[in-house]
Amino acid sequence: MNLSVSIGKLTLQNPVMVASGTFGYGVEYSRLLDLNQLGAVVVKGIRLGPVRGNPTPRTAEVTSGMLNAIGLQGPGVDGFVEKYWPFLKSLRVPSIINIWGTTVEEYAEVARRFDAVGGVGALELNVSCPNIKEGGAQFGTDPKLLARVVAACRKATTLPLITKLSPNVTSVVPYALAAEAEGSDALSITNSFPAMAIDIETRRPKLANVTGGLTGPCIKPIAIKLVWDARRAVKIPIIGMGGIQSAADAIEFFLAGANAVAIGTANFYEPQTALAVIAGIQDYLQCHNITDIRELTGAVRLS
Amino acid sequence: MNLSVSIGKLTLQNPVMVASGTFGYGVEYSRLLDLNQLGAVVVKGIRLGPVRGNPTPRTAEVTSGMLNAIGLQGPGVDGFVEKYWPFLKSLRVPSIINIWGTTVEEYAEVARRFDAVGGVGALELNVSCPNIKEGGAQFGTDPKLLARVVAACRKATTLPLITKLSPNVTSVVPYALAAEAEGSDALSITNSFPAMAIDIETRRPKLANVTGGLTGPCIKPIAIKLVWDARRAVKIPIIGMGGIQSAADAIEFFLAGANAVAIGTANFYEPQTALAVIAGIQDYLQCHNITDIRELTGAVRLS
Amino acid sequence: MVEQPVQVISNERDTDAYFRLVLRAPEIARATQPGQFLHLRIPPLRDALLRRPFSIFQANGETVSILYKTIGKGTDMLARMGAGEELSAIGPLGHGFTVPARGGETPLLVAGGYGMAAMYLLAERSPQKGIVFVGGRRRVDILCEAEFRKLGWDVRVATEDGSYGEKGLVTQPLLAEIQNPKSKAESARPAKQIQNPKLFACGPTPMLKAVAKIAEEHKLAAEISMDEHMCCGVGVCLTCVIPVKTASGWEYQRTCTEGPVFDSREVVWEVAK
């Protein structure tokens, strides 16, 4: 049974990753599960310098999901390389670095810096974080700006590039096409949805940042549709995510058109989810006499 | 305690309606609850002629919500007036007619016809149904087209006009502004979200229409954000909806900026929801010493 | 039709994956007609919001019962509920079977799997006794045979794997009976001579389609209960529609209100799934 999939020149032993921002820098979960069984570890978003992040409360529970407005707290490139890279480098599975900036130049510069680090599996361009004032989502909701970010990063690195698209658009297709045209090796679909919750007793927003990003099982049907839309538009691999908590959820993403998947919010409540999803995918393939996971991609039946 | 609110020249005894497409033509639920206690009844979308609708399956259950692709099955203006209007006219609470068309002219014509019917409470322009090929959402995802539809209907009728916005846009603000500028008396926010689900055993989409609209508690945080965004842009009343199943949910919409609310999907699983929400709002106002529901609109605390 | 909280009186396994749930629901019990259904909300599901429809199997005084098969999260959760727990029920819903009149047509009931549940009240309330043809995949899919016999009905069983009764589809013994009354009677006592038969069917759509075809070919009336996916159960959402003939062609009609029981000749089978 073949479970391995490729993202540009990067080959993954299996198609199940953990999503940026939901798995820290890997080390935190290493006592609860064997990271070397994952397809890849995607780390929390990093920009050039350190970022303090938003005031608290930063997350809130909502029906079948959660809101977050962390504000991309992080150590910056140097801090990351110093504190977290030695551990990540020691893993047998690739690490994918989620990067962002407030200007096209900053994105390119971060990409360049990680190109030089050596051993990085791929870069994931976060052009879709709804929780920061500058940068993030603004690049993900204007196809021209998106094209410029991808083009600049493409020039700055030979690492595989993954563009993480925003769900907050009328159609994901122009964005998927722009990323593909500018040399992105793959797409990640999707990031969190702009959303809000209010405590009716205090009358305050449940997040200090007022609004935040919605993730978890509640968004899965929207994410599946986005993957399905993008799949018919582009040829490059798609990493599907949004509410996956079981192998069945992951398989739904494959059928819609994903080549790989990432587990996000579910890590918080069931840290073993990614491993359970890998095992469950194997069972499903076996039960259905499928020898290669790649046969599932886009295999939804329409007639 | 004042619960009454106004939508243009229409006054509602209380701010709790039932959403279009989730309450049929009123008569169906009349054996289960006293419709005269509602703020208003909003009927299923109607175009000029009869509409057969989509093949089945038309709905599917998803986590904390559902998908639908009914395809606006309906009797057309004449069929509606003949079969359902006598009952609706006999109610003491206003009926709001949800209308649509495949051209600007058809929207205007339907509006004109209902102007002539006599006794209609208001018209709600559905420019946001994701489940039909022509018409519906295309008018709701292009601010210029939206402006034309609203302007044409404004000319065609003196009835209060409510524009029901699509959630499937990067920012709801230009749409809210366009509707207000062209004379819409109020906004309904929000309709269902384009989404999809696949049965992993049959590999078929769970809806015959492949994609459909996501509704129910799962979308509430996105809907709250849309209301909050629109509230800061326009002065006209907003009817908030999306996943309301309790008075607490409704109050969250008021705090975010709604002047009234509508119960949708919850009718299907708890037909008494609207009445429970009205009672719960009264309790809340009493507990918090608020004498007028209008004080709640937009009263989220930000400092 | 009412919506009300109802208490579980008992909930017991019948065979294999089938359970019988008895609920205290006096108002619903009183109003129930054969072929009508209940729409149940199963509160512990929480993130699965919608109600589930079930034929009313029996209705006696204060109670109604359903006979259900566990096939997914709702029915699995239902099977875990115990006496005293509460559900919310809407019912009785839908347009049921026409109860045969004394001395009129002889009812031939055809049921597949849990389709038997929709048939019991019809058999119980029909002054005219007849034959029940019951089919299923395996022996465990043949439900409440004894109860129908107790009502004095002739029961003919077919299983696809031949583990019980005749091997094959339930429509085989039905067809045999229609073509040649008595010929395949598996029961020991002689079958009544079938006078002017009328078919009543409930089961999976392919079975209903086959019954409709037999009815058409033999110019018999057939009332069939359609098992369509439902959402509201009361006619407002337009989920549960099937194509029904009209003067000018066909239109979608609601299984939950115009049905679930339709005259088989009204259904446009080429369009129906």
Next chain:
Amino acid sequence: MVEQPVQVISNERDTDAYFRLVLRAPEIARATQPGQFLHLRIPPLRDALLRRPFSIFQANGETVSILYKTIGKGTDMLARMGAGEELSAIGPLGHGFTVPARGGETPLLVAGGYGMAAMYLLAERSPQKGIVFVGGRRRVDILCEAEFRKLGWDVRVATEDGSYGEKGLVTQPLLAEIQNPKSKAESARPAKQIQNPKLFACGPTPMLKAVAKIAEEHKLAAEISMDEHMCCGVGVCLTCVIPVKTASGWEYQRTCTEGPVFDSREVVWEVAK
């Protein structure tokens, strides 16, 4: 730190809205240090996905227990769970209290409401006995006083409504004791002479802030356990941060990993909520 299914051994009401839940969790029990916490998944919540953090109240052999207050959907659901039911637990988590050394500082424990839960193991394992100052709104908010007395600790109670112990905030008797040892001892037996006191506190943030201020003014060390909203509980999501001093200013640090126990002097109270 492990993640594992844990069985409910007992779950009983303590006072009013407070319950004690005993779980079978040998590995967690063995590893627990005072001030650490459990992160519990409550499966029947279903549409409320996230785990809930609770201080480990007691840890004995095979079992750990928590002392919790029902304040919302998770704790309400927890209160309905019975012996034999399963939860999923991650623990022990976080950086706990420094257990006082024999002959060293005298521990003064300050707890508000369920803050008492975080204190028991500290008192139990501290070779040096001291005083527990416990506060709450009403008498029912004063928890496990007897258990602390049984450990040989002096317990001083304050309630805001004066229904039990001293009327007022818990920091009043604390302050009085620090300023003038013995003066306000409500207990009959004479209070020990306080040598070189060190504060340990757990409770609502305003209380911790007041304790930190007292510590600062009296140049005492204070370890405080912060009650921050949490999500992952293991350091990956960055939900639970508080502002902590650094060489060049301050940064957000994680309550679930760098805390929940911090040195009160490290916290930037002007920024903390």
